[in-house]
Amino acid sequence: MTASKEKKLYVKKDWCKGCNICVAFCPMNTLELKDGKINIKDIESCTQCGRCELLCPDYAIYLGGTEDGKK
Amino acid sequence: MTASKEKKLYVKKDWCKGCNICVAFCPMNTLELKDGKINIKDIESCTQCGRCELLCPDYAIYLGGTEDGKK
Amino acid sequence: MSNQCEIRLSGSGGQGLILGGIILAEAALNDGKNAVQSQSYGPEARGGASKAEVIISDNDINYPKVRECDILLSLTQLACDEYLHTLKENGVLVIDESVKTPDRDDIKVYSLPILKTASEKIRKPMVANIVALAVINQITKVTTKESLEGAVLKRVPRGTEDINTNALKEGFNLVNA
Amino acid sequence: MSNQCEIRLSGSGGQGLILGGIILAEAALNDGKNAVQSQSYGPEARGGASKAEVIISDNDINYPKVRECDILLSLTQLACDEYLHTLKENGVLVIDESVKTPDRDDIKVYSLPILKTASEKIRKPMVANIVALAVINQITKVTTKESLEGAVLKRVPRGTEDINTNALKEGFNLVNA
Amino acid sequence: MTSTLVENHFRIGKLPHIWCPGCGHGIIMRSIAVAIDELGYDKNDVCVVSGIGCSSRAPGYMDFNTLHTLHGRALAYATGVKMANPDLKVIVITGDGDCAAIGGNHLIHASRRNIDITTVVFNNNIYGMTGGQYSPTTPTGEKGTTAPFGNIDRNFDLCNLAKGAGATYVARSTAYHANMVKQQVKAALENKGFSFVEAVSICPTYYGRKNKKGDAVSMMEYLKNSTVNVKAADKLPKEKLEGKFLVGEFYKSEEPEYTEEYKKIIDSFQKER
Amino acid sequence: MTSTLVENHFRIGKLPHIWCPGCGHGIIMRSIAVAIDELGYDKNDVCVVSGIGCSSRAPGYMDFNTLHTLHGRALAYATGVKMANPDLKVIVITGDGDCAAIGGNHLIHASRRNIDITTVVFNNNIYGMTGGQYSPTTPTGEKGTTAPFGNIDRNFDLCNLAKGAGATYVARSTAYHANMVKQQVKAALENKGFSFVEAVSICPTYYGRKNKKGDAVSMMEYLKNSTVNVKAADKLPKEKLEGKFLVGEFYKSEEPEYTEEYKKIIDSFQKER
Amino acid sequence: MAKNNVKLMQGNEACVEGALAAGMKFFAGYPITPSTEIAEISSLRLPKVGGKFIQMEDEIAGMAAIIGGSLAGLKSMTATSGPGFSLKQENLGYAAIAEVPCVIVNVQRGGPSTGLPTSPAQGDIMQAKWGTHGDHPIIALSPSSVRETFDLTVKAFNFAEKYRTPVILLTDEVIGHMREKIEIPSPDEIEIIDRVQPKSGLEEYKPYEVNEDQLVPDMAPYGGEYRFHVTGLVHDETGFPSNDSNVAESLLNRIMKKIDNNIDDIALYEEYKLEDAEVAIIAYGSTARSAKSAVDMARAEGIKAGLFRPMTIWPFLDKQVTEVSKKVDNVIVAEMNLGQYVIEVERAGNKHTKVSKCCKANGQLITPDEILAKIKEV
Amino acid sequence: MAKNNVKLMQGNEACVEGALAAGMKFFAGYPITPSTEIAEISSLRLPKVGGKFIQMEDEIAGMAAIIGGSLAGLKSMTATSGPGFSLKQENLGYAAIAEVPCVIVNVQRGGPSTGLPTSPAQGDIMQAKWGTHGDHPIIALSPSSVRETFDLTVKAFNFAEKYRTPVILLTDEVIGHMREKIEIPSPDEIEIIDRVQPKSGLEEYKPYEVNEDQLVPDMAPYGGEYRFHVTGLVHDETGFPSNDSNVAESLLNRIMKKIDNNIDDIALYEEYKLEDAEVAIIAYGSTARSAKSAVDMARAEGIKAGLFRPMTIWPFLDKQVTEVSKKVDNVIVAEMNLGQYVIEVERAGNKHTKVSKCCKANGQLITPDEILAKIKEV
Ligand SMILES: Cc1ncc(C[n+]2csc(CCOP(=O)(O)OP(=O)(O)O)c2C)c(N)n1
Ligand SMILES: Cc1ncc(C[n+]2csc(CCOP(=O)(O)OP(=O)(O)O)c2C)c(N)n1
Ligand code: SF4
Ligand code: SF4
Ligand code: SF4
Ligand code: SF4
């Protein structure tokens, strides 16, 4: 399921508070906590469903276009 | 209908504010206003239904036993 | 302060005495004088006032309340009983004929059928205040007739001008009679 | 005031430093001394304090806040950065080994694996505060051992006495080691 | 001379009351006294609390423990009284402004807690005491001195509000239906919990005059003719309900009462000792 | 780097926010921003008003006209803002304590007036900001720091309350159902009248800890598993509804909006001239 | 016939007329005797000039709503009396710290509590300054006549806008309810001040920034081109909260200074026969009318009395009162309370002169005779 | 080990313990930082002694409820901080005029408005006296330590009951939140005063009647054998409203006099090294701790400094402050606000000495150094 991904999964570690919500609710088990911060364990598994972005209380993980990376 | 009346119809003129409510709602047309105060026009017609007492906002008309007259 | 005239209009709530006071004060303004009108209230605003007060003067009016008055109108016995003692020596007392003439011989008393005139002659009990104003004016000349007429017409509800002009006329007549 | 010892415990919210401060103050009371404990808050009460302060003295303690401290504990880098400048000359700095040893040569620095001891040796990260208290006590003798033990046992939740006694022991050992 | 009922339940020296001729408040106040009388409560066990307003002047006339508080706050005071002495029968007399404008929050919270207080609102759809400003129950479109062009607020259905907030007895009656007021107050007092009785009153002086509703008698006629009992309402065709409002008991339920629940906490420690 | 949405609708310099790890408020706040984004409102036309509480800190992060008022008073301030400038899209962000305890009266009156304000309550069933006291939505029996023996208050159903008081759009969703929050806020904003969205949030720090509800993830799981959509509820057998609460749109109606009604009065004089 | 702009008008009505003349476009309130006419007349007059009136659920909401309305750009007012004024206090502090211009009218009646609802009093003088928690700036004005009620209401709006601060019009039942001759000034005779709109670019806009010796930040409305944040927390020049003690200090100092430094602009008062006076009465509001009569009566008896009549009650007119104190042998403060303004007069004056008081709080206006008696006594 | 009754205790906790020792049986309130612990601990402790706790919907309701509770016979308390204190003002005036004993704790935080919610302040000093509308009596006490918080809470209840009046305990965030050594006195060391029950026959009972030089009417509870009426309107000795100006005058005079005439009983203060002092610091609450340090520091440098520490803030200790003023060359008032108590000190003292202030309102406790600097400056 690594087909054409229009968007990229970004993380913003310094905003992450390590609540584990995204990890727990990612349907693909793509994420993990590492030293109390979000970490992408396995980007290949990500289906870009957007759940992590939707449920992250701290806007520390999100799907964005390439323009988002620059900010 | 002047049969045995257990109670007596009392008026307390100095409390009456002449609102006309008892007059209007007495089913027997027993009452009237006179100089802006309640007056028993025709005691014989009274059936002691108690409506005037019930609806007088100023407790200026009521049915009472003979003991009430003394107070 | 000597040219200051202090007037107290007393009666029961609903007799339009506050409006009466306002009209009297406005009449004085029409004459180019100063005037202050005030009233007393019951608990909170409810029930309306039992008296209205007017001070008319050629000069500035400082203390705005009437204590001892030059003119007292009393349309009810209760009001007369309560306020009679506030009338100055040589003051003018105007009472409705239903009120007992008090026994004070240091004042001038005018007992006139004010309420009856309103209810029977004009058939509008609520214009008793206007009748009373006319009476007071006719007796005391506290304002000019024209100013009073102007003030009445300005304040009364539209459509009642005639009735009120009539009330004034009958009031004037009561004194002339 | 010379016999007054001022201690600042710093770290991040949730590390139990306020409880630590309370225990330290109670230990001082057990020694028959005076003590004052205070703390700072974030917006309203939320989030918990980032530092706790204790003053221990043989005499009355008037001004209750710690300004320059004799002893500073910093369990996080952030806390150390923020409060290092408040440590007096010749003061004692106790830091977790994860915190960079600052370059101040007018103080005594003790860098010890406090957090690790709690999480790995005792397997209860939340007893880091107790480990730290033991460390401070061992280094500075600010209270007696017995008083500290008594204070710890009085405050910790029932059922956790053993763990906490253990934490104390490991803390003492860290310094002895 | 006064009737035995009035003699026994009112402070005779304070009567006649200050209310205007034809004001409905007097009728409702009497009904409350009759309710207490018929229930045979000891007068010392009754505490009547009110806020500020024409209606809230009632306790001054009633020969019980009486407390005339601040505008809107009667229920909060009453909550304190009831908590402190749960044996008291606590009655709150309030107005539509007092209980639903400034006091709205206390109303919904007392309802929610289901604390054993009987609230009787004298709803005359206006602020009487201050001279005729529109209230939260003034019907949309009607006038008040602060709504000279007609009120654009929608009005509360107080019974709905109290019920929605959790009151366990909710009923409505009117000054015309004085016996119904009595019955409802009795039921309310017997309900162990928060009870709400809306007694629709009349204010001929302000509401009546501002809105051309005629004199006291006309307003009483209106109450007589515009009400439908909730029990009858279901059976009536819709047309018959137009322009009418419902009276009767709207809601009744049994739920844990606040001071009793609190007593359980206290008792749990008594046992421990 | 931040997402375009966050970049465009938040004050980046103020982030990360002060809320605790796992606090549901951040999720709901984001959903509101998405709703505004999808509706394409000009940021200058939006005014977000709050009271005091953790939830009420939200406006500080949101890049609109923002107003952080007093505890409980957001709706009263918002009413002033909306009256003064009816062109503004006014959103009130509030907490269960802010809007239903101290602010309860303003809530029912804003509902009654049907003034065009969208209220979003971040309901975490507790006073978060002050450290975990029970609130009017804390379920009976649960604990708070001021209910050490379990809360004996009955809790409000906020949606019922708002509806009973007259709100013309009423819906509930949860932090777990973040997309539903967005949809409801959109519908609320498009409703010309008073709209009420209850977004059930989680407070792992106080409510969770006090009541042994586990960490943020467990509390989110609870939201996921304990909700039933109102549309589905009718079809479900009773057993399936036990221990669950409803989400979805509860009420929607079209009624005269307050500032529009007021404009009619103004316009009537404009014509006269 | 009287001139067209000469009218018999009630004080409460003159207040509304003054407010409208000053540009009031929003009124939110809750009725209470003896202020109710202000709400009633506002409800009648505002929509006719495109303004808005709303009756809120209580006084708290009324005060909150006018702050909101002011932030959205309209000149806003509320009116109340004692009990309602007490309820507005929390919001009053908000307006002070968030620097929101607004006018609060308090038509004083007899307190404390429900007290004497239909009787006059001047019992809320100290409350006007100290009623809300925490240090904060306040301006309070007190008129002695119907015409002055008009004028000071205009001033109240002007000060509110100029200094971005809540201004209290402290009138009383006597002034509020009495009807008196008033000559309404024509619009071009009335100075009107509006808040200053910001001129800075959108990017660098800071809603609470002040430059050089400017003490009052410019103010944009919600819904204009500037977006900004407003809070009742201590905040820096960006408007966002801060716990920094320097920020707190400079914010509080600035909002206090913007009033204190401009006291000469704000100071309104009348001196009557003070030049050669040996005893000075200090009185304000309706009591000052009695005091003026008393001065005349005293003069008629050969006593050199004079009157200092502050219209600006807060900030306290320290300089003027001190000067008066230095000039006379006796200062008598006459007020319808148990001694409030006199506390400040004593503080300023008792180094220089003997300060006494002529106080009454029984629901009755102090009479000229009572003041005269006091003059003779001291 | 420390003695059993020696504890480390927070100020807020000591307040509850003091209240319980004094007989508190009812607490109604609403949480607010930094007073919340008082509610929390009350909720925990009260049911265990048969008392009652209720969390109301807001501060207004909390204050109203304790008045109701007190009338029904229980000793009652509420606790709050600035914003909540502002909201309670209307009800405070009710308690004053209806003479309902109750205790209101205000743990002061930084104002105005939401201000600095977690920082200490002494900004509500004047509000404690003047916050509600109309003239009214008030007693306010301010402790400087945890133990004194206990003691003054007991005193607050005693004064409330003895004088039938609301009593304010004005503490601050520093005292409320700090933990300190406290030795809890044993019950027999604590004087407890209860309201006096009426003894008159039921027929002639008048709830507000006083005899001879009695200033405080006896007080029966609702639900006892006396039935009576209570109102916030001006009322006569029967408790029923009256518009009579004589009634108003005598009621107000009596409730003011019952405090003023008993000021010697109510006056609590400490004098520290004042005997030979040339400069006197006047400070209260937490600031007094710094002031004491400053005095010691000054003495160490040879400056003859002393401290006058009022624990009774209201009524103002005019006699004592005047005496201090006469004795020293300089008086410095140190307080965590922009100058409040100093106004009264100036009024009393500036005839006799130079009064200056050492004020700060930025959320930080004034330090001994700052006071010392001021001592050197004057
Ligand atoms: C805090 C406060 N606000 C306002 C008032 C003025 N006020 C007294 S009674 C009242 C309204 C009364 O209306 P309602 O409760 O319906 O009683 P009614 O007089 O109609 O019986 C108002 C606004 C007050 N006394 N206190
Ligand atoms: C007048 C007033 N009373 C009390 C407070 C203290 N206070 C601040 S926030 C809050 C409760 C917040 O609860 P909620 O609204 O549910 O928001 P949350 O923090 O849970 O998101 C309280 C009691 C205050 N700031 N002002
Ligand atoms: S986008 Fe979906 S699949 Fe990818 S990490 Fe996020 S939650 Fe997991
Ligand atoms: S949900 Fe957000 S804050 Fe929580 S762990 Fe994931 S990225 Fe971090
Ligand atoms: S008792 Fe009945 S019949 Fe008799 S007068 Fe009264 S209303 Fe009429
Ligand atoms: S109802 Fe009562 S007050 Fe009215 S007229 Fe009859 S007796 Fe008089």
Ligand code: SF4
């Ligand atoms: S004003 Fe209205 S409510 Fe008040 S007493 Fe008169 S009629 Fe009754």
Ligand code: SF4
């Ligand atoms: S205390 Fe609770 S509501 Fe407040 S930020 Fe933390 S988790 Fe969220």
Ligand SMILES: [Mg+2]
């Ligand atoms: Mg009403």
Ligand SMILES: [Mg+2]
């Ligand atoms: Mg909450």
